[in-house]
Amino acid sequence: MQSTHPIEALKHQLDTLCETASKGFIRLSTPCQVESLMGWLNVQSVYPRLYWRARDAGAIEYAALGVVKAFDSLGGLQADLAALADIGGEQPDYFGGMAFDPVTPGWQHFPGCHFLLPRIELRRHQTGATLSLNLRFDDRCPEAEIAQARACLAALEEEQPLPCLLPHVYQREDRPSQKEWAASVAQVTNPDHLGHTPKVVLSRETCLTTRETPNPWALLARWQVGATDCFHFGIQLTPHEAFIGCPPERLYKREGRHLMTEALAGTTHRVRDAQQDQALADELLADKKNSLENQCVYQQLLTQLEPHSSQVNMGEAHIVKLRSVQHIRRLIHAELHSDVTDQQLLSVLPPTPAVGGVPRESALAFIRQHERHRRGWYAGVFGSISHANSDLSVAIRCAHVGPEAIRLYAGAGIVAGSQPDEEWRELDTKIADIMSLLGMG
Incomplete structure (x- = not known):
């Protein structure tokens, strides 16, 4: 921010x-000027620090600091949303995420589920x-709440340019090694399995x-430039580690009772020559193995949504072109029953077959x-989740940045016809963008 006036106004x-x-x-708001939301986030001393921008053109860009209230369970979050809706007035957005498999041990400092109402929100929209x-005044001492808000405002720092990468x-x-990977692919593609x-x-x-990892916000800012058709997120729950990503895949978007989701599965690489690139896209759409992979995803999504919906419609298969890869995608629209909550949706939809498998329980067991x-x-x-609207991504194409290591993650759907070496190359293609930013491309 270029002046202290917005802080004084608040x-x-x-x-x-x-x-x-x-x-x-209650949300108090004032206009402000900002060049880089991540440049603003990076200099703040308040934690958690969070960044979120949905995939749609013209989507609001959010930078958030601190916490008014946080939930490590979907039940607690849903109860809070309902309580605030009963009170009426403006409704807040909660930001956060969930682990792939909350049943298994995860990363230190990252609970299986964590959604928070931030103390400070910096939002950039088209205007x-x-x-x-x-x-919040419904469940706490007003004097203490105002004192905490004052302390957070007093701690805000001026925006600074991000450090260079x-x-x-x-x-x-690599974990597993290529040899171990081939053995696992052989097990999954065994006819008995x-x-x-x-x-x-x-x-x-x-x-x-490495001795010292790059600044996560500088890394994410560079990454998002080449990932325009993706979601962008970053979160630091503690000063020493961050989780950042530019995922192309939507879990679902809910606007009132209307839900949009997608089956994004089936992958090939991209080339610079436009004709060859289109030929690869055409081959992908016609390929039996990749079509089967996509079919596994959309069939399970339809099965999961039907009990919660009065109507479910699926679009035609089409190609989504990203910077290094292209995918098969089918869009799904549903009209939800009036009593369906985000808690219910998040208890049945993730992990999707695009990141877990089919059937879910036996794939997860493997x-x-x-x-x-x-x-x-x-x-x-x-x-993000709110009473009226929610928009959630599947957290792929991501990096966990610690003080001495960056961990990159990629997955591949193994079905009948999958070849270990081809699938290994697909993993490399999926991390190619961030590897090139790190000078490893």
């Missing part, structure tokens, strides 16, 4: 608020930027160790038994 609004009776959720201060020397280790589990999404952790690395929030969920 302090004045807070002073005025003390004299009036307040209840429920400008807004700095907001969030407060300097070259680093990395030591690479295919008979009961036609698809398992196997994943790989590529660990890059992953739990054979994968030695921890997926954590990779292939989990990240996004």
Whole structure:
């Protein structure tokens, strides 16, 4: 931010608020100017620090700091949303995510589920930027709430340019190794296994160790430039680690009762020559193995949505072209029953067959038994939830950035006809964008 005026304006609004009776959720807002939301986030001393931008053109860009309230369970979050809706007035957005498999041990400092109402929100929309201060008065002492809000405002720092991405020397280790990967693919494609589990999404952790890792916000800012048709997210729950990503896949978007989701599965690489690139896309659409992989996803999504919906419609298969890869995608629209909640949706939809497998339980059993690395929030969920609308991504094309290592994650759907070497190359293609930013491309 270019001046302290927005902060002073919020302090004045807070002073005025003390004299009036307040209840429920209140958001104080003022216009502001900002060049880089991540440049603003990076200099703040308040945690958690969070960034979110949905995939749609013209989507609001969010940078958030601190926490008014947080939930490590979907039940707690849903109860809070319902309580605030009963009070009425403006309704807040909660930001956060969920692990791929909350049943298994995950990453340290990353709970199986974590959604938070931030204290400070910096939002950039098409008409400008807004700095907001969030407060809650329905379940806490008003004086203490205002004192905490004042302390957070007082701690805000001026925006600074992001540091440059300097070259680093990395030591690479893949988990599993290519030999171990081939053995797992052979197990999944064994006819006896295919008979009961036609698809398992196997994943790989590529660990890059170095003396000092790059700044995660500088890395994400560079990454998002080449990922325009993707979601963009970053979260730091503690000062020493971050989870960032530019996923292309939507878990679902809910606007009132209308839900949109997608089957995004089936992959090939991209080339510079436009004719050859289109030929690869045509081959992908016609390929039996990749079509089967996509079919596994959409059939399960339809099965999961039908009990919760009055109507479900699926579109035609088409190609989505990203920077390094292209995918088969089918869009699905559903009209939800009036009593369906995000808690219900998040208890049935993730992990999708695009990141887990089919049937879900037997695919997860294989992953739990054979994968030695921890997926954590990779292939989990990240996004925003509110009473009226929710938008959530599948947390793929992501990186876990610690003080001495960056962990990159990629997965491949293994079905009948999958070849270990081809699938291994697909994993490399999926991490190619961030590897090139790290000087490893």
